[in-house]
Amino acid sequence: MIENAIGMVSFPLGIATSFRINGKDRLIPMVIEEPSVIAAASKAAKIAKKHGGFTMKADESYSIGQIQVVDVNVKSAISKIKKSSKQILKLANSKSHTLSKMGKGAKQVSCKTIKTNSGPMLIVELLIDVGDAMGANVTNTMCEGVAPLIEKLTGGRVILRILSNYSTKRLVRGTATFDKEEIGGQKVVENIILAYQFAANDPYRAVTHNKGVMNGIIAVANATGQDTRAIDAGAHAYASRMGRYSSLTEWKKDKKGNLVGKIELPMAVGIVGGIVNVHPMIKVCTKILGVKSAKELACVIAAVGLAQNFSAIRALASEGIQKGHMKLHARNIVASAGIRSDKIDEVTRRMIKEGNVSVHRAKEILKEL
Ligand code: NAD
Numbered sequence: 001m002i003e004n005a006i007g008m009v010s011f012p013l014g015i016a017t018s019f020r021i022n023g024k025d026r027l028i029p030m031v032i033e034e035p036s037v038i039a040a041a042s043k044a045a046k047i048a049k050k051h052g053g054f055t056m057k058a059d060e061s062y063s064i065g066q067i068q069v070v071d072v073n074v075k076s077a078i079s080k081i082k083k084s085s086k087q088i089l090k091l092a093n094s095k096s097h098t099l100s101k102m103g104k105g106a107k108q109v110s111c112k113t114i115k116t117n118s119g120p121m122l123i124v125e126l127l128i129d130v131g132d133a134m135g136a137n138v139t140n141t142m143c144e145g146v147a148p149l150i151e152k153l154t155g156g157r158v159i160l161r162i163l164s165n166y167s168t169k170r171l172v173r174g175t176a177t178f179d180k181e182e183i184g185g186q187k188v189v190e191n192i193i194l195a196y197q198f199a200a201n202d203p204y205r206a207v208t209h210n211k212g213v214m215n216g217i218i219a220v221a222n223a224t225g226q227d228t229r230a231i232d233a234g235a236h237a238y239a240s241r242m243g244r245y246s247s248l249t250e251w252k253k254d255k256k257g258n259l260v261g262k263i264e265l266p267m268a269v270g271i272v273g274g275i276v277n278v279h280p281m282i283k284v285c286t287k288i289l290g291v292k293s294a295k296e297l298a299c300v301i302a303a304v305g306l307a308q309n310f311s312a313i314r315a316l317a318s319e320g321i322q323k324g325h326m327k328l329h330a331r332n333i334v335a336s337a338g339i340r341s342d343k344i345d346e347v348t349r350r351m352i353k354e355g356n357v358s359v360h361r362a363k364e365i366l367k368e369l
Helices: 037-049 074-083 085-093 097-101 136-154 186-201 203-223 228-239 280-289 294-316 322-336 341-354 359-368
Strands: 013-021 024-031 055-058 062-070 105-116 119-129 157-164 171-178 249-253 259-266
Touching (some): 074 119, 074 136, 171 294, 186 294, 203 280, 228 259, 259 294
Antiparallel strands (some): 013 024
16 A cells, blocks of 8 residues: 555554434444544434434535646636636546546636735636545546646646645535433533633634544544545644634534534545555445445544534533543553553553552552552
């Protein structure tokens, strides 16, 4: 899969349970090194199930390809591009027989001007329905394929020809209701909403809030062989779309006082292409998940993000995050203290019982044993 490979670093694969997404129960494979994430997702899913689980919807799989044109009279170039858009689309679509046969592929050409220190630039954008692929390669191929025609039409010089990872035409959104009694009553609901408002209005809190969302999203993305950097970059740009970095989720209460969560973000994922059909464990995970389209996968990933966010802010707004987290992290602390594997369980048990999880205490307990 990569160059100069010398080995493998493996990470734990777990299954989150209790998820009902768009009326379908699913087992969710998650690959992540951080303890407590899978437990938290499963717990949130169980609570959400009481009110029907997660209702999610994904846009069609539109990828945006960008072609940068410089040394050009922008105004006349835009009119030439508009007049020749059919020819440009035909050429782009000739680069993918698979997408063309499926009725997908390049659908629209648009232009925008950007001002730079080196003068105005024309950016030609292709909107491409990439079907069930993440679509980076096919987008890049189409952009490179039409670049000579764009140069000929505009008289300008093309430099970059590449997809944008800011996939704003490929959003996924959804909601779930969390029963007020299940989460500890009206006061906890109100505290969660106040916690959310902190994230919505302070970038320092929003980054950590969204990190919690990404705990869920990236773990499922890892398990299903997605380009996690693309998801991350798109998500954080989307979180800044109002001009200030903010929360990817929204929390309110309904008329009955139950907590309602919403999520919306770009989700460029695929069930074909990339390493999805290459890596044997990714194939197994995709089979366990049982998704039949890229849109279905996007819905699952975003639902897990919302679940993760719920559990994190619920813990933060009530007993605090450390109680649950440190209990699950205790084994890692014991292992990092260099304790023999046959003693790890016993030392971990005692540290949790005492509520004192630290490397120092682990070493002391070992001496006592
Ligand atoms: P790909 O090129 O490996 O495969 C996609 C191909 O699968 C399509 O071109 C099509 O021919 C075929 N296909 C078969 N059935 C299909 C269906 N139902 N729907 C759509 N296509 C179908 O993969 P890709 O998705 O174009 O690219 C993803 C890879 O590109 C990832 O590994 C990613 O890391 C990498 N990449 C990312 C970037 C970036 O994000 N900036 C840039 C370059 C490469």
